[in-house]
Amino acid sequence: MGVDDSCNTGLVLSLGFSSTLQTPSKPYNKNPSFLKLEPNDEPSLTLALSGVAGGVKPASPLSGVSSFSSGNKPKRERELSSDEDEEGTVNGRKKLRLSKEQSSLLEESFKQHSTLNPKQKQALARQLNLKPRQVEVWFQNRRARTKQKQTEVDCEFLKKCYETLTDENRRLQKEVQELKALKLAAHPFHMQAATLTICPSCERTAAAGGVSDGDGNSKNLFSLASKTHHFYNNPLTNPSAAC
């Protein structure tokens, strides 16, 4: 799909929304998870150098080697408490199915806060007759699913944006063509110069083609065109951004 294609240009095109960036209120979160798009949010496209744009988590120079220097216990060993392998399974991985009551209570809790502090986790685990680790895992997976769903919704929204902008671009291109034709009809002698530009960023070059109007005033041949282009106040639809 064209929208998803990356060009290896080092540029990042992102769609942002002005009003409701929902971030969970907890100390550990540093990634912009749980970004929610609301129907009324104004989309804004930004173009930035990859890795320079805000919100991009910088890769640690030590990533990939940090485990060598870690003196920590292995995670598996650390996280398995003494009562945790009591099922007697080969690798301690016996999957259980949460009951409907457990699931609905977890859901209720998740609605109130998508992360848990240790006390909440303990309390919930006691209430559900689960291990705190299970509650923690459930919340992690639940957050991941929420994010995945949100990503899918965002993707659909971006597709629609793309289609809308494509249509808009087509319409504006057509309008430019019509205005050029109109201008040619009004100033047939300047046909050659008039074909030079359609873009405000080229205006300076075009101004060299200005002529005297007989009163000694230099007239910009492209004043009409540049006025037309100044309609593009919206950066989303400004064709000069593509230049």
Next chain:
DNA sequence: GTACACAGTCCAGTTACGTCA
């Protein structure tokens, strides 16, 4: 004040189990 170790937590990605068509 700084450096280090450690515990705790997060996320992204993966694995593996249970269920259902």
Next chain:
DNA sequence: GCTGACGTAACTGGACTGTGT
């Protein structure tokens, strides 16, 4: 009964933060 797809519990590894020494 077998099988593949799917949902999800559980795991792994890296990164980060807070705390104690």
